[in-house]
Amino acid sequence: MAEAASAPSPSRAVTGDSEFDRDTAVVRREPGVYDIDLSAGWTILGAVNGGYLLAVLGRALGDALPHPDPFTVSAHYLTASRPGRAVIRTETVRTGRTLSTGQASLFQYDDEGNEVERIRVLASYGDLAGLPDDVRTTAKPPAIPPYEQCFGPADGPDPLKGVSAITDRLLLKLDPATVGWAIGQPSGKGEMRAWFGLADGRDADPLSLLLAVDALPPTAFEMGLKGWVPTVELTTHIRHRPAPGPLRVAITTRNLAGGFLEEDAEVWDSEERLVAQSRQLARVRLA
Structure with a gap:
């Protein structure tokens, strides 16, 4: 079992007043229509991260649907999103006592x-x-060494040559067994493990779990491949509201x-609970 750890943070942001909350905030223009400026702070190679986009759409659906929490969210990424102005259109498909779908x-x-x-999303919401x-x-739970024995972006070369803005918004500490790619010695195994948090210390909630499932370096790196690995489809199941930590x-x-x-x-919280699961299909460049 991995030893619990608290990620260092000079000050702790609270849910509702953090960079993540501000950058995923949507403005309701009219019922079912929302405006947002996608932040450049959540980009990789100039494209907006898929987990951040999932959280943005998740926030809009949380406003549009009568239930508060995402249970399952399936997204198809049609074209690469860029920072800047965007509009979200939602539609309620069905409303029930336990679940609502939109x-x-x-x-x-x-x-x-x-x-x-x-991006197009179909989601079911309930009350966790x-x-x-x-x-x-x-x-x-995955066996990961203690936080202080793992490696962050500052501990080695940047495989994306400084153009991954999202790393400044996260507290990522990678399992040493999954960072061979960073020094040109990938293991050949399709594995990536890490401690995860937001850089401003905000605790996780169901919306930030939508970010967490797509925030680590691609497993393709540890398989000896480089470059952008764009998501084609991503389905996420939120299983429990995460504990602080x-x-x-x-x-x-x-x-x-x-x-x-x-x-x-798989995403596990500080109380050893499986709080989120996902599967995605992604495209890689073989040459």
């Missing part, structure tokens, strides 16, 4: 001012606080074929 699309604008759809406490599982994230890939790979992620 869909949302995020649009940006081309040089002629025409809307271009960037109302779930029963019964847990029957064979899943086990750092999260542990483990991602594995078992199959890379035809230029595409899957990434299966």
Whole structure:
């Protein structure tokens, strides 16, 4: 079992008043229509991170639907999002006593001012606080060395040559067993593990779990591949509201074929609970 650790932070932001909250805030223009300026602070190689986009759309759906918490969110990434103005359109598909389902699309604008759809989401929302406490599982938390024995972006070379702005907004400490790629010695295994938190100390909540499943370096790096690994589809299940404290994230890939790979992620909280799971299909460059 990994030793619990508290990520250092000179001051702790609170939920509702942090950089993540400000940068995912949406403004309701009219029922079902929301405006946002996508922040450049959550980009990789100039493209907006898919987990950040999932949180943005998740916030809009949380306002549009009668239930408070995302249970499952499935997203198809159609075109790369860029920092700047965007509009989100939501639609309620069904409302029930336990779950409500909605869909949302995020649009940006081309040089002629025409809307271009960037991402489309179908999601079901419920109330995590109302779930029963019964847990029957064979899943086990990932074994990660203590926080101080793991490595962050400042501990080695930047594989993206300083153009990954999102790293400044995160507290990531990678398991030494999964950082061979950073020194040109990838293990060949499709594995990535890390302690995860937000740089301003804000504790995790269901929306930030949507970010956490897509915030680590791609498993493709440890398989000896480099460059951008764009997400094609990402489905996330939120299983429990996380306890305060750092999260542990483990991602594995078992199959890379035809230029595409899957990434299966698990997120565990400080109380040893599995709080989120995801699977995504991503594209890789083989040459």
